Amino acid sequence: MNILPREFYLRTDVVLIARDLLGKFLVTTFKGKLTSGLITETEAYAGVTDRASHSFGGRRTARNDIMYRTGGTAYIYLCYGVHSLFNVVTNQAGIPHAVLIRGIRPVDGIQLMMERSGTPGLPAERLDGPGRVTKALGIHYSRTGTDLTRMSSGRDRPAIWLEDRGIHIPLNDILISERIGVQYAGRDAMLPYRFRIK
DNA sequence: CGTTGGATCTTCT
DNA sequence: GAAGATCCAACGC
Numbered sequence: 001m002n003i004l005p006r007e008f009y010l011r012t013d014v015v016l017i018a019r020d021l022l023g024k025f026l027v028t029t030f031k032g033k034l035t036s037g038l039i040t041e042t043e044a045y046a047g048v049t050d051r052a053s054h055s056f057g058g059r060r061t062a063r064n065d066i067m068y069r070t071g072g073t074a075y076i077y078l079c080y081g082v083h084s085l086f087n088v089v090t091n092q093a094g095i096p097h098a099v100l101i102r103g104i105r106p107v108d109g110i111q112l113m114m115e116r117s118g119t120p121g122l123p124a125e126r127l128d129g130p131g132r133v134t135k136a137l138g139i140h141y142s143r144t145g146t147d148l149t150r151m152s153s154g155r156d157r158p159a160i161w162l163e164d165r166g167i168h169i170p171l172n173d174i175l176i177s178e179r180i181g182v183q184y185a186g187r188d189a190m191l192p193y194r195f196r197i198k
Numbered sequence: 199c200g201t202t203g204g205a206t207c208t209t210c211t
Numbered sequence: 212g213a214a215g216a217t218c219c220a221a222c223g224c
Contacts, residue, residue: 081207
């Protein structure tokens with residue numbers, strides 16, 4: 001197993017990290033059941049200078065406090081009272097950058113993920129939508145603050161982590177566009193911070 | 199096929 | 212008290 005190391009997240013360019021996360025694996029084990037997916041879609045949120053970010057202007061509240069932790073921490077919050085959205089915090093502590101995971105291709109535990117999604121039967125080739133991703137992987141917003149980099153074994157293994165399985169997505173296979181659902185961010189809504197595998 | 203609105207609840211104003 | 216980094220079913224065309 002090759003868990004993404006702290007250094008991966010500590011880099012200063014959150015947009016580059018969002019791109020690099022394509023092709024990596026988001027893995028969870030809850031109650032001994034392992035589920036995972038290859039990350040197919042991400043969005044970068046560039047902290048205090050980004051109007052679309054929860055931490056724009058240095059805003060710091062009980063909800064987004066996790067964003068100010070060190071890179072490699074999970075920032076998970078409740079959206080519209082319904083969906084848990086999963087982000088990875090990047091950069092060093094005090095700099096509230098994050099990458100939202102918006103889509104995966106289910107790999108391990110496909111059947112369980114389909115059951116969690118409420119659509120058993122057909123194996124999904126793509127699982128798109130940040131709320132659906134967390135639902136399928138069993139990620140709840142109460143898990144916010146989880147350290148995603150701790151490399152340990154057995155029962156102490158973190159319940160959520162990111163893994164490199166040696167897959168590299170060439171730039172030619174990546175679609176870059178504007179972020180979704182951030183119209184309120186004005187000019188920043190048009191930044192090319194969304195990355196998708198074609 | 200595009201558009202609309204309800205669900206649901208925490209967070210911040 | 213309003214709005215939100217969403218989703219899906221129900222509608223109208």
